Amino acid sequence: MTGDLARLLDGPAHGLAAAVSAREVRARDVAGAALLRAGRSRERHGAFLHVAGEDAIEAAAEVDRRVAAGEALPLAGVPIAVKDNVHVAGMPTTAGSRILGAFVPPEDATCVARLKAAGCVVVGKTSCDELGMGSTNETSAFGPVRNPWEPTRVPGGSSGGSAAAVAARAVPLAVGTDTGGSVRLPAAFCGLVGVRPTFGRVSRLGLVAFASSFDQAGPLARHARDAALALEAMSGADPRDATSLPGASPDLLSRLDDGVAGLRVGLLDDEEGVHPDAAAALSATARLLASRGASLVPLRLPRLALGVAAYYLIAAAEASSNLARFDGVRFGARAAGDGPAELVRATRAAGFGDEVKRRVLLGTFALSAGHREAWYERAQRVRTRIALDLGEAFRACDLLLSPTAPGPAFPIGEKSGDPLSLYLTDVFTVPASLAGLPAVAVPAGLSRERLPVGVQLAGPAGSEALLLAVARELEAARGPWTAPPDVIR
Ligand code: GLN
Numbered sequence: 001m002t003g004d005l006a007r008l009l010d011g012p013a014h015g016l017a018a019a020v021s022a023r024e025v026r027a028r029d030v031a032g033a034a035l036l037r038a039g040r041s042r043e044r045h046g047a048f049l050h051v052a053g054e055d056a057i058e059a060a061a062e063v064d065r066r067v068a069a070g071e072a073l074p075l076a077g078v079p080i081a082v083k084d085n086v087h088v089a090g091m092p093t094t095a096g097s098r099i100l101g102a103f104v105p106p107e108d109a110t111c112v113a114r115l116k117a118a119g120c121v122v123v124g125k126t127s128c129d130e131l132g133m134g135s136t137n138e139t140s141a142f143g144p145v146r147n148p149w150e151p152t153r154v155p156g157g158s159s160g161g162s163a164a165a166v167a168a169r170a171v172p173l174a175v176g177t178d179t180g181g182s183v184r185l186p187a188a189f190c191g192l193v194g195v196r197p198t199f200g201r202v203s204r205l206g207l208v209a210f211a212s213s214f215d216q217a218g219p220l221a222r223h224a225r226d227a228a229l230a231l232e233a234m235s236g237a238d239p240r241d242a243t244s245l246p247g248a249s250p251d252l253l254s255r256l257d258d259g260v261a262g263l264r265v266g267l268l269d270d271e272e273g274v275h276p277d278a279a280a281a282l283s284a285t286a287r288l289l290a291s292r293g294a295s296l297v298p299l300r301l302p303r304l305a306l307g308v309a310a311y312y313l314i315a316a317a318e319a320s321s322n323l324a325r326f327d328g329v330r331f332g333a334r335a336a337g338d339g340p341a342e343l344v345r346a347t348r349a350a351g352f353g354d355e356v357k358r359r360v361l362l363g364t365f366a367l368s369a370g371h372r373e374a375w376y377e378r379a380q381r382v383r384t385r386i387a388l389d390l391g392e393a394f395r396a397c398d399l400l401l402s403p404t405a406p407g408p409a410f411p412i413g414e415k416s417g418d419p420l421s422l423y424l425t426d427v428f429t430v431p432a433s434l435a436g437l438p439a440v441a442v443p444a445g446l447s448r449e450r451l452p453v454g455v456q457l458a459g460p461a462g463s464e465a466l467l468l469a470v471a472r473e474l475e476a477a478r479g480p481w482t483a484p485p486d487v488i489r
Contacts, residue, residue: 005033006489013078013172013226017119020077021067027077031060031121034079034171037488038124041170044488045146047161048170049084050091050125060121073119074229080115081165081174083158084125085132086217087206088112091122095208096130096140096158099326099351101333109206110241111175111217111234118233123171126161130353132177132210133319134158135185135425138416139355146412147189148484149451153409156186159220163190166220168488173221173230177207179214180311181404181429184441187220188404188454191443191484193227193471194220196429198461199436200245202231203238211318212243214311214433222481224472227440228252231464252465260473261293263466266397269300273424275407277447282403285444285455288477289401289470297397301389304431306382311430312423313366313379319356320363326351358419387435394460399467401455402428404441408451432458440467442474443481 008016008030019025035056042048056079063077082088085095087105094100108116116122129139137145137160147155148168155164159176163186166174176183178196187194195218202217209215219230235249267286271279290296328334328347335350337343352360366375393400405425415422432439439458447453455474457467475481 005029009033009037009172010169012223013075013221014223014229016172017074017076017078020063021073023067027060027063027067027121028057030077031056031079031123034123037170038081038165040488041165041168044486045148045151045164045168046143047126047145047164047168048081048124049094049127049142049161052091052123055090056121056123059116063119063121075115075233076119078120078173079123079171080120081124081126081162081171082112082122083128083162083174083176085128085177085208086112086175088122088125091125093125093208094142095132096128096142097351097353097356098141099332103332105206107206109217110203110238112206114236115175115230115233120173126165126174128161129158130356131208131323132158132179132182133355133359135181135422136416137161138412139353141353144412147409148486149191149409151486152411153451154189154412156189156409158182159186162220163187163192166190166192166222167484168486169483170488173219173226175217176220177215177217178433179210180315180433181426183218183220184404184429184439184456185425187441189409189452191452191481192220192222193224193443194218194441195227195231195464195468196432196439197231197235197464198245198438200243201438201464202234203241203244205238205241209322211315212322213318214315224468224475225256227471228256228468250462250465252468255465255469256472258469259292260289260470263289263294263399263470264297264397265289265294266297266299266393266400268400268402269298270302273406274403278403278405278407278453281444281453282401282455285474286401288474292473292477299393299396299400301393303385303389305427307386307430307434308423308427310379310382310386311426311434313362313375314383316359316363317366317376318363320360320367323356323360355419383434386431390431390435390437399457399459399463399470401457404428404454404456408447408449408453428456437461438464438467440471442471444474
């Protein structure tokens with residue numbers, strides 16, 4: 001790999017796109033180099049489940065032709081990785097599960113089609129927790145993913161492969177999906193910027209549904225500007241997704257360098273259970289924002305703590321309904337069975353892993369006659385209450401600053417036998433998911449063990465531009481970011 005290509009792949013996506021647009025480098029050469037790195041990242045970290053081949057080179061050559069014809073492409077020739085629960089035409093989708101068998105989608109998810117239209121080249125599909133259910137990538141049917149900061153640790157989940165690939169410099173940008181925190185948590189564990197958009201901002205067409213009232217695709221990047229470029233490209237109304245928000249993509253770039261002067265930053269008083277290094281990163285971030293002209297607003301929102309319980313009930317209920325389609329009859333894997341009922345039973349028994357089965361059981365129970373009022377409906381009331389509380393909070397402040405995760409990445413295997421303690425890892429990310437609000441995970445330094453710790457910025461609906469501007473300010477104040485020890489070269 002020539003030095004120029006290596007430097008471009010190590011740098012920001014916007015720099016790479018500028019070089020391709022100026023025809024200083026060919027997108028096809030960048031794609032070739034990124035494919036090599038993706039292959040290594042599959043071997044070293046298990047980040048990829050599928051690495052593209054000649055198809056990616058051809059797609060990149062097409063980008064070169066479009067650039068030569070004078071087309072302005074905001075992400076010209078940027079190689080990206082896509083979480084394996086999001087469809088890329090012609091590449092297998094497994095969603096980290098055996099239940100889909102050898103399914104190859106005939107068309108791109110809308111968000112992928114839009115990234116391609118902006119000049120991106122998909123170099124592979126990344127590992128994830130099975131069907132998006134998990135916080136560590138350990139529930140994937142195809143093995144765990146290693147964190148490039150410390151390969152014995154989890155990368156976070158469920159978009160763990162996407163985060164590991166970006167952190168290790170295999171690609172500058174990746175697509176993840178966030179139901180209860182699956183973009184933000186891996187971003188925090190791998191030292192990246194990760195965006196969960198306002199619900200409906202990004203079309204859900206072509207995502208393998210987990211919990212339809214929560215699922216959103218969002219970018220993982222090493223730089224705030226790259227996350228803004230990617231989100232802008234992915235966003236916008238989609239006539240084929242009835243829950244997509246009307247209107248064109250929001251402008252996320254023109255206010256990116258606006259700074260934080262005059263901003264009211266809400267800070268929760270409750271830091272119970274937060275690792276001291278994560279708490280220290282949070283206070284350092286708050287002080288930094290204050291020194292740049294923001295004012296800090298102390299807030300009490302005790303009901304946010306109910307978010308985990310409400311989220312895991314509602315998300316499981318929606319999953320149990322969404323996953324009913326995987327029956328071995330219509331598509332995907334099929335196990336042998338004596339008669340139709342036995343075929344469905346055998347297919348689902350063999351095709352789903354333990355965590356997915358746990359959710360299907362929990363969700364079916366929460367929706368069943370006699371229990372629905374006590375569980376599902378009560379959880380829905382908590383959801384509404386949390387949305388109202390956050391709405392109220394956003395009258396007193398412009399955004400809420402919190403940790404993204406209670407602590408840094410933990411060792412692979414440490415919590416896999418204890419689902420409850422894993423679910424609690426999501427305590428800071430689920431409130432925005434329940435309320436349909438945008439939230440951005442931003443790196444906030446390293447722990448004493450030299451593992452990334454992140455902070456989360458959550459705002460009212462449609463506040464992505466503001467949140468990314470704050471992320472950009474934090475990044476500028478922090479200076480150049482150290483690379484993880486285990487980068488791919
Ligand atoms: N960790 C959460 C869960 O397991 C969130 C997953 C996600 O956002 N896809 O449900």
